[in-house]
Amino acid sequence: MDRNRIKRIITVYVPGHLCNLRCSYCYVTECLKYSMDGHAQFNYSVEHMIKAFEPARLGGIAYIVVIGEGETLFPPEVIPFVKGLLHQGHVVEVVTNNTLDDRIGQLLDIPQEDLKHLIVKCSLHWLELKRLNKVNSYFENIRRIVAAGASAYPFLVICEEYMPFLDEICDVCEKELGELPACTPCVTAETPEEFLEKGGAGTNPACTTEFVEQINKRLHSKLFEQSVRFLDIDVRKVFCYAGAWSYVVQMGTGRLCKCHNVLTDINFFENIDQPVECAPVGCECGIASCSLQYCFYGFGLIPEVSNVPTYTEMLCEGSNLFNPEIKQLLNSRISDHEKIFTKEEENTFLMDVIHCKNLQIEELSQRMTKEQYAAVKATEAEKQRRLYVERLLGLVDEDRLSYEELSFVTYDTMMYLKYVCDTMPDGSVMYGHIWEKITRGLFSSHTYVEPNYFYHADNILEVEQIQGLSVVTLVSEYENAEQMKRSMKEGDYVACARIQCTQMQTFCVEKGLSDGD
Known part of the structure; x- marks a missing residue:
């Protein structure tokens, strides 16, 4: 089995709303405001969950993003879970606010060979870092992750609240790390339903020509540049291979989605001796904008969108915070080595989807009682x-x-x-x-x-x-x-x-x- 080529992209959502920060723009803060129970619940043991990710079952190694509904590293199950995935050969990106020093230390306590495949995405919540006096700790943790042989980078969402502090943030990143943060626009919608179902996504601040020029001039982020470009793509008019080449797994329950809002009846943690078989999303995207799924574009999950840089070119090509092995692994496209439908095959697939839905509707109408x-x-x-x-x-x-x-x-x-x-x-x-x-x-x-x-x-x-x-x-x-x-x-x-x-x-x-x- 080829362990030098990424075959799948998997997002793993860690349950629980606990977080040590209180960012004003975050849904977790709203949950905690009304004392909602934030503790994570898991239906399966860590050992069982790790076995479900065996490369043989997935067709090869995967790029796995582990991200929490709260702070990712709070549940104690996360550290051994990530270590198990790394030992299997997967590339694992952990999304964290990077302020839990002890947890970072535990994460780095693994063999050097496994550390090479670890990426730590360090969300840069600037105002909270300052309020809690965590700025030094945040940057020190990035340095020690990189010194250990893993990769780490600061990541900034360009929201309205941070605009007055943009120069300050950039200056500190350059001083502490010698690099500017990776960044994306802040994609918003009036309600979750509007974002997921009605196509009502926008950005705050709005991505006007002037605003985009301002950010490009100050941060020189190809990730931001491409994310803005992806805002204009109607995700329901392009054919996407998410589901076939990528999954979203709820770590607490095992529920598998093709993408972030396209559900299936598959439990990823059941029948783990069988390969995962799932049809592509096609044109049935479940979200209003795929702008923030930049790795999907970079890995070629939407082949008809042309002239897209690889994920390495978008994220880390000139960075000293990523090790060479990670840069090489992120520099390929799944679409280069997986079968892509011809236009005729795409149309046949979409017609079959419509036919199956019509049958389901007919069957449901016949069975449905008053x-x-x-x-x-x-x-x-x-x-x-x-x-x-x-x-x-x-x-x-x-x-x-x-x-x-x-x-x-x-x-x-x-x-x-x-x-x-x-x-x-x-x-x-x-x-x-x-x-x-x-x-x-x-x-x-x-x-x-x-x-x-x-x-x-x-x-x-x-x-x-x-x-x-x-x-x-x-x-x-x-x-x-x-x-x-x-x-x-x-x-x-x-x-x-x-x-x-x-x-x-x-x-x-x-x-x-x-x-x-």
Whole structure:
């Protein structure tokens, strides 16, 4: 078996939301803000997981990116897992904030031959490094990784927050390492669903001609240059071999995806004595932009996109932080030694995909009972509720709770939010806080306008009467009407919020609504 050529690209997601940093732009910070349990759970032993990555099963060695949903190196299982993969001959890139000194030391405690295939991608979270006095530690860890024989590099996402500090960041990197950081634009979307399903990806700051010229002039990053180029590629109009030549594996469960949002029914950690067989994504990409999957382009997973540098040329060609063996291994394309479909074969493949889907839809429609159809509709409704809750929480965070902004929020949304809060520690406190901010926003923006009211008596209230009402219509029992009016007139938003919270809780209990109704 050829161990001098990368045959597969695999991303391994490490579960758990624990992190020692609190970057303002990171989803992990939001999770920890509301005390979500961040500990990693694994369904399989480390030994079993390592065996699943045997090169014989994959057709050769792989370029494996190990990245956490929190800080990658927090779960103790990660270090022996990475060491096992390196010992098998794989190239392993570990994505880390590079501040856990002891974990870095443990990672480097392996034979020199294995260290040659280790890459440590050191996310450069500048403001947090400064706040925690970790700048020196960050750069010292990069130097000791490289001195040990592995490869390491600073990696910067060019987000709005870092623009005032860009020169400072570049100067420190040049002083400490003699090199500028690798960088990419900050790809964003309004919601995860928009990014994954609706094609709503953008960048912040926007990649205008002036902005791109500014970054290219200061950082000279070919990775940034190519990432900006890939933003303009419609990923659903090109044929991609992810799935056939690459996988995404959930380390906690073994679930395998062809790419980051193209699911399969394969468990990577089952039947590990059998090769992994998976069809390519084709034109069914599950994300809005493949800009940040630059290694896919560099390794040739989308062959029809021409004139793409190799991954070495994009990332590390002139760098002294990568060892020669890694540069050689990253300097090839999988498309150069794997079968590529002819245009006729591509069309046949895509037609077969459509045919299979039509058969599945027909079979499903024949089998689906009224109850099953109702369950599907309920799932769709829950998804819609979740979108509204995310939008509401965004308004709360941005303090944009005006009458107009809140008009889309219904009591059905608030009931679903209460169900979510009830699953979280101190969720009732957060729920009350949101109601307070809603009432404050309503009354502060409508000082001279009489609010809408919906008064009722317990014995006449029906579910349908309240679920569809917007929260700009204040709901109160008759016995609370005067108290509500008096509290509003006095500007006592806490009292108004308390009436609304109590009302919603009483309403749910008395009507016997189950969770999520």
